[in-house]
Amino acid sequence: MLRRLLIAIVVLVVIVGGIVGYNFFVAKMIGQYFANMTPPPVAVSVVEATPVTWKPGIEAIGTARAAQGVSLASETSGIVKEILFNANDKVETGQRLVQIDDAVEAADLAAAQAELELAQTQLERQRTLRERGVTAINDLDVAQASASSAQAQVLKLTAVMNQKSIEAPFGGVIGIAQIDVGQFVSAGTVLATLQDLDNMRVDFSLPEQQIPMVRIGMPVSATSEVGDLQIRGKIIAIEPKIDPNSRLVTVRAQLDDPGAGLNPGQFIRVWVELPEEQGVMALPQTVVTSNLYGDSVFVVRTQGEGDQAKQTVEQVFVKTGRRSGQLVEIADGIAAGDEVVSAGQNRLTSGAAVKIDNTVNPLPAAAN
Known part of the structure; x- marks a missing residue:
């Protein structure tokens, strides 16, 4: 009787040990498989960081007025x-x-x-x-x-x-x-x-901090949302007194040849053109990702040469500056010649393998 009990215990231990060993073996093999499996490269489009001629400006909202x-x-x-x-x-x-x-x-x-x-x-x-x-x-x-x-x-x-x-x-x-x-x-x-519609002006307001940047004679561009009307002009007057309530200063610009599409009282978007700056590093605004830690971009890094070359991305934190149209100034963090990811950032992590495919670039104009 005792002998049969011992045999049963031995058999049970062998069976349980086999099951445990098998499960351990399977888990180990699966871990090795996933550890050695390389995910496919992520297709991304890139823009090359190149110093550009920066055309800074001041954006404001104004009202069209007749000269008389x-x-x-x-x-x-x-x-x-x-x-x-x-x-x-x-x-x-x-x-x-x-x-x-x-x-x-x-x-x-x-x-x-x-x-x-x-x-x-x-x-x-x-x-x-x-x-x-x-x-x-x-x-x-x-x-x-x-x-x-x-x-x-x-x-x-x-x-x-x-x-x-x-x-x-x-x-x-x-x-x-x-x-x-x-x-x-x-x-x-x-x-x-x-109303004298042949001679039109636009009055707009600027914060007191921006007044030292503008001068009489500076060119402006006035855009109306009615009929996509865009008219050139220049600043002809700056109010010498700052409004003590709003801290705004009124500026007046004379428009060139307004044509028949502008009426007094109309809503106008004004862009004051500041002097151009050479050698400014600028990128499309969509390449910059913002979070609690700051602004960052993904930069493509190439490792190896020839057929053995491997492309990965590195998340680089940058310091952004002024914005103009679709571009944002990169004050620090990017060097000339860096290839910055412009599409596909949402699928990337630092060190991920990528494949550059610029056939579909959402920002061709900004990239140029």
Whole structure:
């Protein structure tokens, strides 16, 4: 009985040992297989780090304005007699636009002119009598004062008559009439707007820190999101006072030949062009990966020569600087000639094998 028990125990130990040994052998072989298995190279596209001519600038948001633009208003009250324009008409300087009823003023002016003629006649008579010595000098002075007073009254009524006629102060495009014929208007009532669309400007604001970088005469590029309009210009004025609330400074630029696609009040994106800089290291912005540890790029490193050459990537932390369009300045971390991964970074880790394939490059323009 004891013998059978010992045999059973021995058999059980052999079986369990075999199972454990087999499992250990399988695990070891699988570990060796995966340890010796090399993952296939990751296909990536690259750009070569090359010093470029950097075109720095300042981006801002502005508002389009006409070089001359006013809201035409009446200087006096009265009934609108005539409206002598249609909306969007192009008018000339001095062109009559609105006529307010001036019948009363015309009658007063006629009476004043008659009094002026009488006063001038009496003045001439007093001068003749004075030359003959048959009148006192005081009578001549009274006649002279009466004639001057009558002349002033005529000038006053003539000015009042002119206020009844609203004329264009400059050439431009007239807007929609805000009044109707027969309507009573008081002094200050807006009649229509007048804008000189042939000469356009753009006003924009910059932080006080950027003001030392701009100068009068610097070129600017103004872009409108309506119709993809892009116009060149130059800075013509910088407000000398900084807004104490916003710490912003207003800058004005004159636009060259705005054409027919720009209207006062329109939203404008402004790019102030700063002087060019030579030999600046710049890369497409998409090559830079940002995380809690900083900004980094993947640089391709080649090991070996000929058929034995192997390409891997190294994650390099960089110091970024200014941005311009699709490019970002690399102030430190990259040397000229380095091949930087521009597509496929999300599948990479430092030391991973790669295969360069630039047939599909999402940033050909930025790479150049």
